[in-house]
Amino acid sequence: MSETVIALHAVTKSYQSAPVLDIPRLELPAGIYWLQGENGAGKTTCMKVMAGLIPFKGDIILQGNTSCRQHPVQFRRLINYAEAEPFYPAFLTGRDLLELYLGTKGGDRRQITDIAAHMGINAFVNNPVSTYSSGMLKKLSLLLAFTGNPAVILLDEPLITIDTRTLAIMYDLIRARHAEGVSFLITSHQPLDPEEITLTGTLRIADKNITLN
Numbered sequence: 001m002s003e004t005v006i007a008l009h010a011v012t013k014s015y016q017s018a019p020v021l022d023i024p025r026l027e028l029p030a031g032i033y034w035l036q037g038e039n040g041a042g043k044t045t046c047m048k049v050m051a052g053l054i055p056f057k058g059d060i061i062l063q064g065n066t067s068c069r070q071h072p073v074q075f076r077r078l079i080n081y082a083e084a085e086p087f088y089p090a091f092l093t094g095r096d097l098l099e100l101y102l103g104t105k106g107g108d109r110r111q112i113t114d115i116a117a118h119m120g121i122n123a124f125v126n127n128p129v130s131t132y133s134s135g136m137l138k139k140l141s142l143l144l145a146f147t148g149n150p151a152v153i154l155l156d157e158p159l160i161t162i163d164t165r166t167l168a169i170m171y172d173l174i175r176a177r178h179a180e181g182v183s184f185l186i187t188s189h190q191p192l193d194p195e196e197i198t199l200t201g202t203l204r205i206a207d208k209n210i211t212l213n
């Protein structure tokens with residue numbers, strides 16, 4: 001079995017006093033995982049916790065040595081997250097966001113601008129995001145999730161609102177990055193196409209805990 005790419009140690013998360021996550025231990029080898037769970041089970045919360053975006057108790061370790069607590073900056077460079085329903089300040093353009101991500105996450109600029117062109121993002125990248133349709137916003141957020149040199153990419157409901165052409169590009173991107181060693185956690189209420197990606201495992205979130213099948 002390959003090395004653990006992400007490990008959750010005694011992770012708990014509550015909103016006000018309502019507990020949502022209580023994960024004593026979860027260790028995932030490198031791979032592509034489908035995170036399943038009913039509405040309100042805690043999938044988005046789990047992804048935000050894993051991305052280090054919201055406060056939680058416990059710790060998360062990437063690649064065996066980068067701790068969310070002890071190395072917060074390195075940790076956030078190693079994990080990318082695309083929201084289910086992306087929301088950005090209205091006055092920013094797609095290019096502003098792209099430059100921000102390329103500047104902070106680093107990585108191969110040429111590769112990302114090529115993907116932007118392939119996805120048709122160049123047609124609107126200079127416009128404020130307030131003018132974007134939900135599919136245009138989703139394309140941009142998926143592109144941003146592929147910036148930098150992450151070990152893990154979290155995709156929250158990536159299938160929603162994108163057209164079939166973009167869907168095919170996204171599956172290609174997942175396969176290509178996975179071949180380079182990137183792991184993925186993907187939530188989706190619709191099944192992921194087994195002809196497009198081979199899942200390493202299925203994660204089930206229920207009763208605040210996650211189990212690997």
Ligand SMILES: Nc1ncnc2c1ncn2[C@@H]1O[C@H](COP(=O)(O)OP(=O)(O)OP(=O)(O)O)[C@@H](O)[C@H]1O
Binds near residue numbers: 040
């Ligand atoms: N900001 C918040 N404040 C308070 N409670 C919240 C907040 N965000 C989520 N919750 C609650 O946490 C629980 C888990 O929500 P979450 O969005 O993580 O679920 P989910 O599995 O992603 O659901 P869905 O499939 O419907 O998107 C729900 O009970 C929800 O009401």
